[in-house]
Amino acid sequence: MDLAITPADVLAAAERLEGAVHRTPVLTSRTLDGLAGGRVHVKAECFQRGGSFKLRGAFSKVASLPPGTGVVAYSSGNHAQAVAIAARDLGSAAVIVMPEDAPTAKLDATRGYGAEVITYDRRTQSREALGERLAAERGLTLVRPYDDPLVMAGQGTVALELLDDVDDLDVLVVPVGGGGLISGCATIAAARRAGIRVVGVEPAGADDTRRSLARGERVALSEPRSIADGLLASSPGTLTFPIIRRLVGEVVSVTDAQILDAMRFLGDRMKVVAEPSGATALAAVLAGAVDVAGTRVGVVLSGGNVGIARLGALLADR
Amino acid sequence: MDLAITPADVLAAAERLEGAVHRTPVLTSRTLDGLAGGRVHVKAECFQRGGSFKLRGAFSKVASLPPGTGVVAYSSGNHAQAVAIAARDLGSAAVIVMPEDAPTAKLDATRGYGAEVITYDRRTQSREALGERLAAERGLTLVRPYDDPLVMAGQGTVALELLDDVDDLDVLVVPVGGGGLISGCATIAAARRAGIRVVGVEPAGADDTRRSLARGERVALSEPRSIADGLLASSPGTLTFPIIRRLVGEVVSVTDAQILDAMRFLGDRMKVVAEPSGATALAAVLAGAVDVAGTRVGVVLSGGNVGIARLGALLADR
Numbered sequence: 001m002d003l004a005i006t007p008a009d010v011l012a013a014a015e016r017l018e019g020a021v022h023r024t025p026v027l028t029s030r031t032l033d034g035l036a037g038g039r040v041h042v043k044a045e046c047f048q049r050g051g052s053f054k055l056r057g058a059f060s061k062v063a064s065l066p067p068g069t070g071v072v073a074y075s076s077g078n079h080a081q082a083v084a085i086a087a088r089d090l091g092s093a094a095v096i097v098m099p100e101d102a103p104t105a106k107l108d109a110t111r112g113y114g115a116e117v118i119t120y121d122r123r124t125q126s127r128e129a130l131g132e133r134l135a136a137e138r139g140l141t142l143v144r145p146y147d148d149p150l151v152m153a154g155q156g157t158v159a160l161e162l163l164d165d166v167d168d169l170d171v172l173v174v175p176v177g178g179g180g181l182i183s184g185c186a187t188i189a190a191a192r193r194a195g196i197r198v199v200g201v202e203p204a205g206a207d208d209t210r211r212s213l214a215r216g217e218r219v220a221l222s223e224p225r226s227i228a229d230g231l232l233a234s235s236p237g238t239l240t241f242p243i244i245r246r247l248v249g250e251v252v253s254v255t256d257a258q259i260l261d262a263m264r265f266l267g268d269r270m271k272v273v274a275e276p277s278g279a280t281a282l283a284a285v286l287a288g289a290v291d292v293a294g295t296r297v298g299v300v301l302s303g304g305n306v307g308i309a310r311l312g313a314l315l316a317d318r
Numbered sequence: 319m320d321l322a323i324t325p326a327d328v329l330a331a332a333e334r335l336e337g338a339v340h341r342t343p344v345l346t347s348r349t350l351d352g353l354a355g356g357r358v359h360v361k362a363e364c365f366q367r368g369g370s371f372k373l374r375g376a377f378s379k380v381a382s383l384p385p386g387t388g389v390v391a392y393s394s395g396n397h398a399q400a401v402a403i404a405a406r407d408l409g410s411a412a413v414i415v416m417p418e419d420a421p422t423a424k425l426d427a428t429r430g431y432g433a434e435v436i437t438y439d440r441r442t443q444s445r446e447a448l449g450e451r452l453a454a455e456r457g458l459t460l461v462r463p464y465d466d467p468l469v470m471a472g473q474g475t476v477a478l479e480l481l482d483d484v485d486d487l488d489v490l491v492v493p494v495g496g497g498g499l500i501s502g503c504a505t506i507a508a509a510r511r512a513g514i515r516v517v518g519v520e521p522a523g524a525d526d527t528r529r530s531l532a533r534g535e536r537v538a539l540s541e542p543r544s545i546a547d548g549l550l551a552s553s554p555g556t557l558t559f560p561i562i563r564r565l566v567g568e569v570v571s572v573t574d575a576q577i578l579d580a581m582r583f584l585g586d587r588m589k590v591v592a593e594p595s596g597a598t599a600l601a602a603v604l605a606g607a608v609d610v611a612g613t614r615v616g617v618v619l620s621g622g623n624v625g626i627a628r629l630g631a632l633l634a635d636r
Binding site for chain 2: 025046
């Protein structure tokens with residue numbers, strides 16, 4: 001079966017993103033290298049505009065539409081802000097569908113980027129149906145969080161930059177929710193660096209992709225659970241899964257406690273604020289769930305939208 | 319009067335530091351630019367080895383000594399760890415004089431870098447006298463935290479890198495304790511960028527340099543107080559003050575509350591862990607204590623050694 005994107009799509013996305021996204025820094029720590037037993041390079045997407053890698057995919061998509069096309073997205077998290085920012089940058093109208101009980105700070109932040117927010121009741125309404133209806137009624141284009149080739153290609157620019165900045169990577173470790181980030185990253189990594197191992201990491205309570213790979217077909221979890229709220233997809237995407245099957249060597253899982261340990265390490269030792277989803281890939285390295293001994297490893301720190309107050313509270317409980 | 323260091327000294331320090339210190343990233347934020355009214359470039363020395371800029375000065379000094387020379391320093395903070403790291407890198411023995419009631423984590427961290435820690439009783443012993451005696455008895459060289467030309471030149475590499483990475487800076491904002499960082503930075507900035515405004519920032523409770531400039535001579539505070547524990551020098555140095563008088567246009571002060579606001583902004587919006595001293599320069603920009611409207615500004619974020627747990631507690635109280 002043909003895969004949804006090619007390496008050329010990632011390069012084309014990188015051109016669209018030029019000047020619109022930050023080239024985020026790559027952080028290193030000798031203490032981390034000592035703990036991991038390899039040379040670890042952390043691609044810090046927490047410093048991306050909007051606080052996560054999500055702007056790459058959203059901007060790649062919105063910039064590919066005819067100028068002025070309005071967009072709609074449903075998300076209570078980083079994708080919402082990313083679509084709002086991309087639309088504002090490009091002069092497009094954005095409607096974001098968010099649960100009515102979302103934190104006020106998130107609703108305000110999304111409105112602050114100029115988006116119209118439409119709330120729904122989680123218990124009685126389907127956000128997908130609402131999104132589709134808005135798209136049809138208002139002539140808006142739906143920007144999916146991961147299962148879209150233009151979004152996937154945009155996310156792949158994370159690995160493109162990392163491979164440009166760090167020579168001779170042996171392993172690339174990437175968090176997995178719906179699979180948009182890892183499918184884009186694996187596509188360009190396999191093309192740029194023959195033989196590189198691409199490893200996905202999921203929370204143990206949301207390991208739909210690991211299970212799907214084991215089963216050989218997409219498996220849906222009834223109720224994914226983790227503090228890593230950005231990785232709670234119930235199944236891999238229809239477009240992302242074939243790429244993961246072909247190009248990702250293994251998907252491992254980490255516990256919430258291991259994720260919190262990684263957040264603490266990142267804050268105390270590396271001075272970086274990582275949200276739970278953002279710390280998940282590093283958690284696998286620190287916990288030994290991925291064997292990186294003697295290798296040169298790239299690790300994607302995918303986002304930092306947690307808030308210092310919540311970060312302190314999460315870590316104080318332990 | 320001749321100044322203690324020249325721009326050539328900073329360039330020579332940069333050569334000594336090659337490969338030993340991180341070239342730290344420069345962070346930007348459109349939200350920050352909007353709040354400041356100018357283009358702000360944050361030089362993130364929290365990502366330096368040892369968690370602060372202090373390694374630059376310590377390494378510059380220790381690398382200038384005959385190989386194998388043992389060193390001694392007195393510090394309960396970032397300078398202690400910096401001297402320990404520099405000595406270990408260079409194969410020298412280090413003795414660090416620390417108060418016996420220093421946090422166990424700091425004592426352990428310093429020992430972890432291979433230094434011998436000698437504790438003293440704050441109430442009955444003088445750390446300066448103890449340091450001098452150890453230096454004499456054991457043939458060790460004292461590494462002062464700021465009032466040493468090799469240390470000052472090393473700290474100046476912070477500004478050297480920032481001026482290399484960001485074109486056309488109009489203003490450079492730097493925290494001021496004993497003045498080692500700002501004297502090194504001002505020396506190279508004045509040479510590299512004619513007309514640049516160099517602004518120092520002190521905590522309001524430790525504004526010895528501001529008072530000294532107003533008086534035209536070094537003033538000593540009897541009891542400097544601030545949460546910015548790295549900036550509690552009671553007076554500017556004998557070598558740093560003449561440079562500050564000549565090259566620093568103004569020194570402003572910020573309250574502890576403004577410092578906490580800046581720490582929160584850095585954590586929540588920029589995803590960076592800053593210790594109170596480290597956030598002091600940005601606090602002045604955010605609070606409007608430095609007028610940066612319409613300018614291109616460099617701001618030194620000097621360190622991040624606060625610990626996530628303490629950071630959460632400091633900000634939760636507000």
